[in-house]
Amino acid sequence: MEKTTNPLFEYCLRLGDTSLILSQRLGEWCGHGPILEEDIALTNIALDFVGQATAFLKYAAQVEGKGRTEDDLSFLRDAREFRNLLIAEQPNGDYGQTIMRQFLVSTFLYYFYGELKSSKDSMFAALAEKSLKEVTYHLRHSSSWVIRLGDGTEESYKRMKSAIDELWLFTGDMFDMDEVDKTLITQGIAVDLNKVKASWDKKVKEVFTEATLAIPENVFMVKGSHEGKHTEYLGHLLAEMQVLPRSFPGAQW
Amino acid sequence: MSDTQWPLWEVFTQKRQGAPHEHAGSVHAPDKEMALQNARDVYSRRNEAISLWVVPSEAIVASTPEEVGSFFDPANDKAYRHPNFYKTPGVTLD
């Protein structure tokens, strides 16, 4: 769908949708984790993301000013209207792939929220401050695991290498900037993603090195999240997530 | 396929400033960093702790119930260790 003419609304959707889709993916692990302690850890991260999604989508609805709620935005939009990062909607795969996805995204969010804290939009600044505390922990957890799985056994190393192959091509989408970014950056509201990329590159290299993993080179990046041009996975994810409100229009839960 | 559930660690939590660390339970973890993270996820979800200690269970040395008599009882007849053993007529010393 065409981008709306409300850049602030678009920006809120990017943040809210990414959190929402990640919470959905992590929620799939409940009862299926490799050990009880990790079931608890992943659910903790999923919960944090639902909280962030609720906050950003609530603000989005307010900014849009058309009377929609965060639930309307979550459960009644079609895939082409979602603005989450492409990497968020990728399937969980094995535990290694889930952890790798989490690490790549958490590193991004860590530096992103670190910058957004200084936004001239006071709501963004406050949400960034709160989310940063949670994301700091997600980063600690996922980088610990990238290291242990990368430098664990032959098998775990192979699986982490596969995970990188599956996910790396979506990392370019994270740093893609368009007119929405440019407009809001001039207003002191949004974050310069080039800055975030520099920190992200450094951190990922540091952790990958300790994990004995290599940074891929010359990978063609798939982009499109800003235009709602998603991978085929999002449609199925939303079909499952939205089934009840869509089946019972107008019902309250 | 191994069936490992990782080593066992005992968890101690401090509820608030100034309080001692108390035994909260245990977690399984492959190493001390994960033990700390797991303890945080399991035992402080509801703000029940401001500080955590994790100790490998095998490191804990405990007195045995059989020793109770020789280990602890002798303290009973040394009442002079307690302030209320002493009478200080007409004067408060605290």
Added chain:
Amino acid sequence: MTDEKELEKKFQERIDKGEVIEPKDWMPERYRKQLIRMMSQHAHSEIVGMLPEGNWITRAPSLRRKAILLAKVQDEAGHGLYIYSGTETLGVSREEIVGEFLTGKAKYSSIFNYPTLTWADMGAIGWLVDGAAIVNQTALAKCSYGPYARAMVRICKEENFHHKQGYEILAHLMKGTPEQKQMAQDSINRFWWPSLMMFGPHDADSPHSADLMRWKVKLHSNDTLRQRFIDRTVSQAENIGIKLPDPELKWNEAKQHYDFGEINWEEFNNVIRGNGPCNKDRMKTRRQAHENGAWVRDAAEAYARKQEKKSIAA
């Protein structure tokens, strides 16, 4: 009197005095074995209990409901963990306990072998299943074995929110559309009797009851607890307009309790034996999670060993 009999006598005296038994205390081998059985079954139940509810996390109909359900399931994992911790104090490793569960030797609560077919089942599980668990766990919080009692205290604190949110889900549905009301009533029709079965057979048919009562591990009979649960639940149902599917349910003024119909013990025994609607599924899911996770657990241990070697060499 032999040493063993003398020790047992002293042990029983401690129990009768209301003393709390701790891991290092002497205990009859049968006490230890019964507790391991009871506690590990309780832990397995919490873990399996994550599955019928986990089934609806991705389909929760609002952000608030999604968050609440995630928090609840996370609590259940935590409860399983607290109880596994308590069980390990009895000298058995988590590997052994989990092994007995995965091979099908150990049992778990029958209720989790029923499928969750609609969103309303999330309400039924919170209100009825957790409601029944609270009655059971509140009693256990005073049991004679310290680690078990302490785990129960922790769990009881957390369980109350589970119960309330389940009731709230149903209350909402009963104020909603005709389809939602029907969904709620249908859910209770399917979950009421299995919830009553959670308290186990009549005590006369319960093989371990006598010893467990003598040792204050079990403080009330199955039937007493079941009656307690029914008595407090009936008015809650009436309050939101839900009918409980028992034509014989009636207040008995003389007894000051509700009379109720006979439980279908054949169904109960079948489910306990592994023939319930979801037994195979639940076990398959847990076995798969265990097998799929082996490489992760192994990798973490391999890494730890490597780090240890490095620090010794340094």
